[in-house]
Amino acid sequence: xxxxxxxxxxxxxxxxxxxxxxxxxxxxxxxxxxxxxxxxxxxxxxxxxxxxxxxxxxxxxxxxxxxxxxxxxxxxxxxxxxxxxxxxxxxxxxxxxxxxxxxxxxxxxxxxxxxxxxxxxxxxxxxxxxxxxxxxxxxxxxxxxxxxxxxxxxxxxxxxxxxxxxxxxxxxxxxxxxxxxxxxxxxxxxxxxxxxxxxxxxxxxxxxxxxxxxxxxxxxxxxxxxxxxxxxxxxxxxxxxxxxxxxxxxxxxxx
Numbered sequence: 001x002x003x004x005x006x007x008x009x010x011x012x013x014x015x016x017x018x019x020x021x022x023x024x025x026x027x028x029x030x031x032x033x034x035x036x037x038x039x040x041x042x043x044x045x046x047x048x049x050x051x052x053x054x055x056x057x058x059x060x061x062x063x064x065x066x067x068x069x070x071x072x073x074x075x076x077x078x079x080x081x082x083x084x085x086x087x088x089x090x091x092x093x094x095x096x097x098x099x100x101x102x103x104x105x106x107x108x109x110x111x112x113x114x115x116x117x118x119x120x121x122x123x124x125x126x127x128x129x130x131x132x133x134x135x136x137x138x139x140x141x142x143x144x145x146x147x148x149x150x151x152x153x154x155x156x157x158x159x160x161x162x163x164x165x166x167x168x169x170x171x172x173x174x175x176x177x178x179x180x181x182x183x184x185x186x187x188x189x190x191x192x193x194x195x196x197x198x199x200x201x202x203x204x205x206x207x208x209x210x211x212x213x214x215x216x217x218x219x220x221x222x223x224x225x226x227x228x229x230x231x232x233x234x235x236x237x238x239x240x241x242x243x244x245x246x247x248x249x250x251x252x253x254x255x
């Protein structure tokens with residue numbers, strides 16, 4: 001059993017607690033400073049999470065931000081960031097405040113997206129590493145989760161498949177094994193950049209593929225369009241993969 005601290009009581013951070021719990025880990029979910037009122041309401045409503053419309057088991061211990069330092073002060077094996085992309089700076093500040101000059105546990109990012117730094121794209125794992133390093137936190141070991149995996153599905157324990165990425169394949173495998181369940185299927189990769197880029201941009205292409213019915217042709221009837229848009233869908237899928245390969249290689253991932 002490992003002690004896992006999840007930062008962020010939103011939909012994904014909370015849903016992620018379930019495969020952790022089902023692996024018999026000690027699960028501690030701590031909200032940000034903006035989630036105190038939310039957590040009060042959550043507890044008053046018998047752990048019903050409004051974003052998931054699901055009751056969270058009592059074995060998942062949920063705390064307000066005031067318990068942040070106390071939770072991290074005991075032997076923590078894994079810190080999971082379940083915050084929004086806009087919260088990366090805040091999370092880096094809080095972790096730096098606590099771990100400056102200390103050994104920080106392994107980090108796992110659920111947060112997805114890209115940032116801009118010095119007029120170039122920057123992966124959020126790189127942004128977090130840069131901010132922590134600049135604040136005096138050393139010996140970082142950051143992993144990331146790639147989906148697709150929607151929080152509501154995960155919270156209801158439907159079959160989901162994810163990949164755990166870390167530049168060190170042994171760490172990626174270790175974390176993947178920690179989280180794997182009968183419904184949360186984990187694989188692992190050392191291509192951290194490739195997984196993070198793909199996770200960040202896949203939804204753009206999903207929307208394109210999803211629009212195939214409207215895009216397939218301008219000169220056919222609605223009835224024909226309804227029955228025959230799959231050629232267009234397949235073409236868009238192929239084009240999407242091609243463009244994602246270009247983007248991945250541009251940001252130093254593996255094609």
